[in-house]
Amino acid sequence: MQGLRNDIQALRGLAVLVVLLYHVQIGGVEAGYLGVDIFFVISGYLITTLVAAGIQRGDFRLADFYLRRAKRLLPAAYLTILLTALLAPWFLNRQELHDFALQVLGSVSFTANMVLWQQTGYFEGASDLKPLLHMWSLSLEEQYYMLLPAALLLLRRSWWKPAVLAALLISLGLCVLGTEYKPVATFYLLPTRAWELLIGSIAALLVTGHAQPERLANAPLLRLLFYPALLTLLVLPFYPVQASHPGPAAFVICLATLLVILRRHAGLEQLRLTRGFARVGDMSYSLYLVHWPIVALIKNAWVGPDGALPLPLRLTALLLAFAAAYPMYRFVEEPLRRAQLRWTAGALAKTAAVSLLLVLIAPLSLYATRSSVDFQQIRKVNFGFDAACDQNAPYTAKPECSSAPHPKVLVWGDSYAMHLLPGLLALPELGGVAQATRSNCGPLLDVGPQRLLNPRPGPVYDREWALQCMEFNRAVLDAIRSSESIKTVVLSSPLSQYTDGTKWINLVAGDAGITAAQPALSQAAKSLLATAAELRAAGKKVVLIAPPPSADFNIGACLERRLSGRIALGGYEGCEVPLDIYRDKRAAVIELLDAVERGGLEVIRFDRFLCGAQSCKTQIDGTMIYRDSGHLSHEGSRLLARQMNWAQHIR
Incomplete structure (x- = not known):
């Protein structure tokens, strides 16, 4: 892709591959979640470079900036949401379908991280069953994109670096405290994750504000740390640290990404391996979008033991992700990104209409797939009194x-x-x-x-x-x-x-x-x-x-899928416990x-x-005894x- 740095595209390719392999549990990438942290630094760098350069030239306009963001992000995201919503009634149980409706609303409104934060807890559905779970990171980035341009426009240029550095330190401090006291909120929310994007922003301001960027790239310290940073990016995703995330591993991977971006090593950009990763990086957005709904829908359908998908299903998910990502990139993402569009009343009305349609699809699916048996009520959380x-x-x-x-x-x-x-x-x-x-x-x-x-x-x-x-x-x-x-x-x-x-x-x-x-x-x-x-x-x-x-299998989910006719993969006869x-x-x-x-x-x-003699009953006289993998349903109790x-x- 013309105008893009090969090394940054390669970093994108690396990031999406480790995330994908982590989610399908192939390749031993035990800390593949760090790929999202790499994405955050890259996003902060690229967006800040774009905004700062435009302000310095005097031709930056917020309306134009948001139009470019909309063309870049919305078409592929909306198509992913639409296709997932059409498949959801066949794969999701009633409670998961109800949660999915809120995830769609969060994704369209760029508040998915807040919605998913509220859907996390001991009695909530498992995170790996939420088809739009990955939208939390995209929503967080969009929230950052809303704030950063306005901040740079309002501040004097001489204040840019001190202000961004101060914001970085505040966010990092909140993150350190949050992982100790509020780990779930810390994972999902912008104030405690912004430091990762701000690291990229600092890198962008260092480059755009430097009279001779080549000298910065060849600074002795950068030359010394470049290869350790590159090795860290390639190795750290394989060695998880037993700590809350974001933690020390996230900080190290973000610094490594910063060093590689600043170094802009000419030899690295020309390597065949780099070009290969860069090609994956070109379609990284589409690949990131489509891979998780595929994995999550298959996981919803799986009612076998241990909750872990067998290798054939994981390989199927991997192949389907690439098979869906390429046409998404080739025929949706790229053409619309390059399209000559302008903000008009008609364009805004169409965007609003499509957004509203997406938000309504999941509730309509809930209504259309209702049955005489209210599984959501049968499997409702049992707090006791309240x-x-x-x-x-x-x-x-x-x-x-x-x-x-x-x-x-x-x-x-x-x-x-x-x-x-x-x-x-x-x-x-x-x-x-x-x-x-x-x-x-x-x-x-x-x-x-x-x-x-x-x-x-x-x-x-x-x-x-x-x-x-x-x-x-x-x-x-x-x-x-x-x-x-x-x-x-x-x-x-x-x-x-x-x-x-x-x-x-x-x-x-x-x-x-x-x-x-x-x-x-x-x-x-x-x-x-x-x-x-x-x-x-x-x-x-x-x-x-x-x-x-x-x-170690979700008995309630298994029974619901069998009794409601939803797709069910694996599992024991009659959902009984051997x-x-x-x-x-x-x-x-x-x-x-x-x-x-x-x-x-x-x-x-x-x-x-x-x-x-052979198994333990999970139903008696047509009554579902269990609501999940071990808790009794209300009627079962x-x-x-x-x-x-x-x-x-x-x-």
Whole structure:
């Protein structure tokens, strides 16, 4: 492409390839998400170069700038959204289709990062099932493009570099703080990600403001750091750092990108390998746009074990991405980018009409595909009484989290305690039920589960969170001790956070203070039995309700797809849980349940009721028992409470 630097196009090609290979999980590119960080620096550099040069020439106009942006970005993006929306009803379940409608609105309005931020959480759908998840980065860039030109127009040229540097440092500082306290918001929002684009902007101002750019490119420091920077770009995506993203790896990859851009190495631009990456870079925008909806739609259709697509499906997604990207680039992106268009009332009206049509497609799909079975209602989140009962602050007894002024039963635990409430409330003989719950925080005294930090976006439970869990449980115990009405305490949790050393570490309070330890069955059993002993010492009866059988696939999604006729790939017969797989996948939890039973703690176990010789049931009399991979549906909870006669164990 004439007028474009080969080395920058090659960087684009590298960035999109590592993102693509990361998403299809091919090639061992474990930190391929860093490709987005490379894109951010490139975008900041190119846009700032364009704006600064135009202002210096005296011919920069905001209207012209936004017209070029619209021609460059909207046609391919709108076509991607349209095609995804047409396919969505065949691939997405009802809740995912509802979320998709909001993702379309966010994509069209350049607020997808904010929409997706709100769709992230423990009870929200998995991020890799959202077909427009990747639009967050494009929305963030567009927000930057809205602010940067106006800022440069308003500021004196002598203030450009100091102002951009100050903004960079402020954004970087917010990012450092945010990854500690608000990791999800930090990942998605402009104030905490702008520093990456601002690094590119600084590079652009250094070049455009330099009397002799060639001398800058040949500065001794740049010559010294160029090859280490290039090696970093090629190697770092293969070596993920166990840290929240954006973190140190993002900072290093952004600096490496900055150094390569500033160096503008003539030899690098002429390499055949560089030219090959540059050709991929030419269609990087189209490839980035189309690849993720393809991956996400296939992942939605996959109902097999472990949530991981088998290699044939991943290869199919990879090939489809390139097959769709080239014609998008060749026949949509390039022709319209070069088209001679002007802002007119007619053009604005057509753009608005197309935008409105896109926004309406997903809601219309929801309406058109409605059925007599409301799967969204069947699979709705089960908070127990209310979302307010999933407490993040230190525990306090809330009136809305109790069915009676003086309840006789208290349910204590995490989301696996929440899903018991519909069933318990269907048993009036219990004499009133109260709820003390916090997601991921099981009812084990003096042990705090801490999710291992990881580079992917999503919830990151750090040391502070684990300490708050321990504090929460102590507050619940104090409330139980002071309550005269509560006679029985029902404990519940999946317990995997106390036995799975691949995803969790635990904080344990002991004589030596609070220390980190690998999850261990012996420690979990000791803590559970100690918790039960404390409750008995307070004069309370204690019952543990075990987690239902599961096997690392989304049972609720599988049932919905089978019953609604949506595309379903893989999976087990009837969406039942094979008994041997359940025993293998949940071996540590099953052993823990056996251990606490031997220690004298009464356990209500679903597997003894649901599992036969070969498999464990996921439906009874046409009722879906599960809403997802392990949580009970509302009706499933009520059905099991009656058929298993929970009341006789709890009263």
